[in-house]
Amino acid sequence: MPGTPAYVPVEDERQIPERIGQLHAQTVVLDVEPLIATWNSGQQSLDEGVARLMTQIGELPEVRVVCFATNSARRPSRMPDAPGKQVLYLASARKPLHTEPFLRLPRPGVVVGDQVATDGLLARRLRYAFVHFRPPLREMPVGPLLFRGGGELLRPLLFR
Numbered sequence: 470m471p472g473t474p475a476y477v478p479v480e481d482e483r484q485i486p487e488r489i490g491q492l493h494a495q496t497v498v499l500d501v502e503p504l505i506a507t508w509n510s511g512q513q514s515l516d517e518g519v520a521r522l523m524t525q526i527g528e529l530p531e532v533r534v535v536c537f538a539t540n541s542a543r544r545p546s547r548m549p550d551a552p553g554k555q556v557l558y559l560a561s562a563r564k565p566l567h568t569e570p571f572l573r574l575p576r577p578g579v580v581v582g583d584q585v586a587t588d589g590l591l592a593r594r595l596r597y598a599f600v601h602f603r604p605p606l607r608e609m610p611v612g613p614l615l616f617r618g619g620g621e622l623l624r625p626l627l628f629r
């Protein structure tokens with residue numbers, strides 16, 4: 470069907486900024502675990518991860534809004550400045566059910582995340598592209614690993 474948003478699997482996180490640029494995204498929704506900081510990491514790695522991703526995405530001229538969104542309750546202790554860009558951070562984001570925070574953000578948009586059942590489904594509901602970050606399985610704790618297995622069953626239903 471025409472206009473179906475893209476599904477872009479990525480295994481190396483260093484490719485993510487380039488993929489976002491290729492999609493001409495104006496809004497980027499970033500899942501937090503494990504792209505920004507791994508599941509069991511502390512405050513310092515979350516702060517460093519947020520700053521690292523903002524530096525990378527800050528170089529993409531078409532991006533206007535960067536929204537970190539995690540279903541966990543953790544928050545960074547400070548938000549980095551990004552000249553010319555709006556930066557949002559949603560903790561307890563209730564992905565994929567809660568779409569309201571995204572509805573007025575500029576399009577096209579992209580969700581970057583590791584779980585089809587939350588990040589991918591949120592992308593589908595918003596008609597955003599989905600950059601599916603697929604880190605090596607050995608790096609995943611058992612909870613997210615099982616959840617990922619379930620999400621894989623869902624993927625062909627959501628994305629061609």
Ligand SMILES: [Mg+2]
Pocket residue numbers: 500501502503582583584
């Ligand atoms: Mg995740």
